[in-house]
Amino acid sequence: MAVIRIQREDFNAAAEVAALTAGRTDIGAVVTFTGLCRAESGKLAALELEHYAGMAEEEIARVAAEAEARWPLQGVVAIHRYGKMAPGENIVLVVTASSHRVAAFEAAEFLMDYLKTRAPFWKKEHLVDGSSGDWVEAKDMDDRAMERWG
Amino acid sequence: MKAVYFAWVRERIGKTGEEISPPDNVKTVGELIGWLSAKGEEYAYAFEKPDVIRAALDRTHVKHDVAIAGAREVAFFPPMTGG
Numbered sequence: 001m002a003v004i005r006i007q008r009e010d011f012n013a014a015a016e017v018a019a020l021t022a023g024r025t026d027i028g029a030v031v032t033f034t035g036l037c038r039a040e041s042g043k044l045a046a047l048e049l050e051h052y053a054g055m056a057e058e059e060i061a062r063v064a065a066e067a068e069a070r071w072p073l074q075g076v077v078a079i080h081r082y083g084k085m086a087p088g089e090n091i092v093l094v095v096t097a098s099s100h101r102v103a104a105f106e107a108a109e110f111l112m113d114y115l116k117t118r119a120p121f122w123k124k125e126h127l128v129d130g131s132s133g134d135w136v137e138a139k140d141m142d143d144r145a146m147e148r149w150g
Numbered sequence: 151m152k153a154v155y156f157a158w159v160r161e162r163i164g165k166t167g168e169e170i171s172p173p174d175n176v177k178t179v180g181e182l183i184g185w186l187s188a189k190g191e192e193y194a195y196a197f198e199k200p201d202v203i204r205a206a207l208d209r210t211h212v213k214h215d216v217a218i219a220g221a222r223e224v225a226f227f228p229p230m231t232g233g
Binding site for chain 2: 035049050051052054055058059080091092112115116117118119120121122123124135136137138142
């Protein structure tokens with residue numbers, strides 16, 4: 001059963017891994033992916049993440065269930081933050097645990113590819129000059145990354 | 151039914167959501183977009199490129215040809231940019 005959390009506050013990747021593996025002797029591989037807010041060459045003061053409360057949890061749970069159906073996973077954690085975050089801050093965490101590394105690596109990549117294109121979150125830029133920037137546009141690259149999973 | 155809007159769709163319409171009562175001849179998500187577009191300038195602006203608009207019925211992604219009958223909540227938003 002995956003751990004899914006949508007939260008304003010920061011997360012601690014090490015603590016999540018520790019919680020996932022505590023008392024377990026069957027896990028041979030843990031992969032963690034952390035997505036951070038970039039400064040975009042210094043022009044960005046913050047990113048504001050809007051989300052569709054309720055659907056965000058449900059959609060990520062659907063994606064996690066799909067990952068659990070495709071790979072032999074012993075644990076999945078997906079945490080996505082919302083609200084305003086400064087460059088350098090964490091945005092998203094995915095942790096996958098399996099007996100062997102291939103499943104953990106692939107499932108983590110699958111989860112991130114699906115999260116980016118299916119989880120109802122939208123990023124708005126706040127610029128260093130105090131102005132409100134644009135909504136970040138979805139990238140074709142992200143759609144193609146998702147499509148490779150069939 | 152309840153309609154909810156996100157990101158620039160929300161900004162253009164100027165509200166986070168509202169109760170809507172489309173007529174019976176509005177059967178699909180795509181037809182609902184067309185009907186909403188005629189409600190006013192702000193709606194026309196939000197839905198000026200209908201192909202770009204993503205939709206969800208009761209918190210599940212749907213394509214524009216899906217029937218809206220029975221849904222309690224419809225959501226309209228731009229392509230997602232989380233992660």
